Amino acid sequence: MKLWKRSVNVRVGLLYLLPSIILFSMFVFYPMAKTIYLSFFLTNQNGLPVYFNGIENYTYIFSSDEFRNSMKATLLFVIYTVPVSVLIALIMAILANEKLKGIGFYRTIFSSTMGISVAASAVVWLFLFHPSVGAFNNILKAINLPAVQWLLDPEWALLSVSLTTIWMNIGFNFLVILGGLQNIDESLYESATIDGAGYFTKLRRITIPLLSPTLFFIITISLINTFQSFGQIDILTKGGPIQSTNLVVYSIYKEAFVNYQFGTASAQAIVLFAVVLIVTILQFKFGERKVHYQ
Amino acid sequence: MKMPLSQKVLFYILLTIFAVLVFFPVAYAFLISFMTPQEVLMGNILPRSFSFGNYEQAFERLPLLRYLLNSFVVSTIVMAGQVLVCAMAAYVFVFLPFRGSNLIFFLFISTMMIPWEATMIPNFLLVQGFGWTNTYMALTLPFFASAFGTFLLRQHFLTIPYELYEAAQIGGVGKLKFFWKVVLPMSKTSVITLGAYSFLTTWNMYLWPLLTTTNDTVRTVQIGIRQLQSNESATDWGVVMAGVMIIILPTLILLFLGQKQLQKGLTQGAIK
Amino acid sequence: MSNLKKLFAFGLMFVLMLIISACNGEEAADESDQTKGETEENTAPANGEKVKIEFWHAMSGPNQQAIDDIVADYNASQDKYEVESLFQGSYEESLTKLRSVGGTADAPAIMQVFEVGTKYMIESGYIEPVQTFIDKDGYDISQLEENILNYYSVDDQLYSMPFNSSTPVMLYNKDAFAAAGLDPENPPETFEEVKAAAEKLTNGDMKGFSILLYGWFFEEMLATQGGLYVDADNGRTGEVTEALFNGEEGRRVFEFLKEMNDAGTLGNFGSVWDDIRTAFVSGQVAMYLDSSAGISGVVESAPFEVGAAYIPHSEEADRNGVIIGGASLWMMNGISEEEQAGAWDFMKYLQTAPVQAKWHVTTGYFAINPAAYDEAIVKERWIQYPQFQVTVDQLQDTKPSTATQGALISVFPESREHIVTAIEELYQGGDPQAVLDKAAESTNRAIEIANKTSGN
DSSP, X not given: OHHHXXXXXXXXXXXXXXHHHHHHIIIIIHHHHHXXXXXXXXXXXXXXXXXXXXXXXXXXXXXOHHHHHHHHHHHHHHHHHHHHHHHHHHHHHHHHTSOOTTHHHHHHHHHGGGGSOHHHHHHHHHHHTOTTTOHHHHHHHHTTOOOOOTTTSHHHHHHHHHHHHHHHHHHHHHHHHHHHHHTSOHHHHHHHHHTTOOHHHXXXXXXXXXXXXXXXXXXXXXXXXXXXXXXXXXXXXTTOSTTTTOOHHHHHHHHHHTSOOHHHHHHHHHHHHHHHHHHHHHIIIIIGGGOOOO | OOOOHHHHHHHHHHHHHHHHHHHHHHHHHHHHTTOOHHHHHTTOSSOSOOOXXXXXXXXXXXXXXXXXXXXXXXXXXXXXXXXHHHHHHHHHHHHSOOTTHHHHHHHHHXXXXXXXXGXXXXXXXXXXXXXXXXXXXXXXXXXXXXXXXXXXXXXXXXXXXXXXXXXXXXXXXXXXXXXXXXXXXXXXXXXXXXXXXXXXXXXXXXXXXXXXXXXXXXXXXXXXXXXXXXXXXXXXXXXXXXXXXXXXXXXXXXXXXXXHHHHHHHHHTTOO | OHHHHHHHHHHHHXXXXXXXXXXXXXXXXXXXXXXXXXXXXXXSOSSOOOEEEEEEEOOOTHHHHHHHHHHHHHHHHOSSEEEEEEEOSSHHHHHHHHHHHTTXXXXXXXXXXXXXXXXXXXXXXXXXXXXXXXXHHTOOXXXXXXXXXXXXXXXXXXXXXXXXXXXEEEEEEHHHHHHTTOOTTSOOOBHHHHHHHHHHHOBTTBEEEEOOSOHHHHHHHHHTXXXXXXXXXXXXXXXOOOBOTTSHHHHHHHHHHHHHHHHXXXXXXXXXXXXXXXXXXXXXXXXXXXXXXGHHHHHHHOSSOEEEEOOOBOTTSOOOOOOOEEEEEEEXXXXXXXXXXXXXXXXXXXXXXHHHHHHHHHHOOOOSSGGGGGSXXXXXXXXXXXXXXXXXXXXXXXXXXXXXXOOOOTTHHHHHHHHXXXXXXXXXXXXXXXXXXXXXXXXXXXXXXXXHHTTO
């Protein structure tokens, strides 16, 4: 009886958790286990695992230039996009946090990219990058600079895709950071002003430290999301040229749905999972130390 | 706070520069959506006339209204389902903790690190096995449980004093009643935020709807954009951009209306 | 504040719009539910209940329009069957979808699959060879274009019905030819001639020659020299074990491209059809290889006169001709006999001369039925676009052989990817033989895996 009463939280708790547990099991844990299972097999033309291949799938991808290249491209892509998009969003949020007339208009514009889907954004940017009629090359032409092969030059393609991604992420990042800024107590600034602190001193001493939890949150989310970018690659470059934009998720997609190799695709997926996990753990380990909670 | 005029002007200049940079692609796409292929080819900036020919063509080529409705239905269902499922889970982690509930929480959060694409193949086979292709079920149910949503709501629930819960328990208020009558209303901001966020992300889903729909009955609007793009024949950019405009309009309006709410709510997840 | 009000009003309007469309949508859904119920209950149609035939295709844009028109015509032409055409994404995506519904009730009756998916489809077990229906029906296929049938025939069995067939063709800018002192009526035919012409044509913004980064064009330039893509006679006589495209003929193609790239006379416009066409139309490249299905669009939008020529071949080999590209229609085996009968009827309808003529002139794909070329609309079109004539001649001049029949391998899509990577590496200064060997090696691995896992 006592046990029954003491365990009330467990019973009721599990009841409330049941939908989540069932759904996660069905659509995340079970498929994840199956992905692991598939990663030890070769699949036939209909995607059925028919040939047990041991760890050969893993040794193959680690020894293949292609996969190493796509890991490298993914890391570069993350390095290009995450810091820049957070930094730009931070600057925009600080600007938009001022109490100025018509600031609501600017906030709306700044957050607008969040309302634009990956598919739509990528199509718009595909046109901006267009080698002959795109806006960017028209602008370059107008100021007498040579045209750039934005998506065709292996030196440029990853940067171009990163640019698109930065733009796509700015809206969400801006909104979150602005929210964080508005949570900072106004009186802190007032007393600092009385103490004679200048604009940048206040920014450095008050804004940034108090904003650190928000920044930590947004960096974590951005990191995870960026590792999983897919739509813009699919529409803009399809992984080319010379696989310079063949990010891991795209490589998985191609291996699975173009080449019908569920086995090697699954092995790549597991490796991606491991990398994301490690990066996140490192982020929490080293990043959270610098976070300043109120 | 008073601000010197020079500083004010500087702020406005900076704000405007950023606004132009951010909005330029959309504005440009908007202008292109009124152009004929020849105008596009010539690299014009302004269309010769603002006629809706391209829009008519976009609607003619595809049942865009049907797609819009499908997207709306799917997004609304996911929004409602996700808020409910996540709120129930978050409620347990905050108010009904038990031995091992932290472990379950960590397990849930860890799903954030599983790339969706990694589980896509088995998921697809699963949905197929249930006979859910071309149903709203396939497009909605897998997204009800969300680690991000649970996390967001948990962070907000944590700000509700636990004493309140204890008082309610002593006062004989049931757990369900407390959940409905106290926790949810007190977390309105986060709930609305999560709702808006899940609505937007569902609206924007791309690969999954493409894989699980084989006809127009439940197909969503994002697929339309792909269909507008020609495969082996020259692309009519004007029509494509008209399609893009039609697709982004609803979410942009929603975002503009709910922007304040979203920005308030999303940060709740960030600050412990 | 007034801004906010306006926004709000706007939002309200949107919600209203959605509600209105929701009502319509529900009605539509109800209707479809009803018809579903009826087909299940009323097995004996009293007033001509139509059999639904699902037709999956990968044609988007104007070509989708063309398909929808033909389907509407067919549905109006008889009252037994109702064909429903459904776009399923690109060739690759639609094949992916098919694989997951193959053999179930969700599978379509007719499926359009690109040419390199032929082997995959034969092995998939989801299909019924159209030969079955040809034999049963006594259908005369000799009226159809032999070269096209050749591609889709395996062991003298026609597995699928050719539908949208195209061949590569070299398009060139006649005005630029005249300006460079070349004869616009006498386009270059061999690699050397193309190189020489490209040299003269390269001028300022304009490059002399270009190809789309797409494996198909390499396959074609290989085949026209009589080169094989894989062993076992291009997979037509036995099990494929290795790639042969890195041999002599393949190397010639790569050297041809490399020399022009080094000389700065080759343009690279990526792997999107639209981009290379735009480049040509806007005068950034004077000669390039395109699909015959692209001609009408290019001719229409080009502000100069467009010439069409046979694709170039090496001096060291005779011209053998071209392989058929495009896609064909496959009959599924998981569906009812009634549906199969309807699907077969529709396929036959598609092969009739008037339909083929219409298809040919609206899309630029070949007429599978040569009789279509005698139709009035085609003749008119050919006067307007004499370039079409060249593509038809090129196809009919093709020497039938295992090279021009095209390779049959199940991992073709993957192999194409490797070829594209090889060409890109070539453009970045790679050695022709080395990059080809690498592509061959990757293809070999794919073949090896396919062989390991097939037969289960």
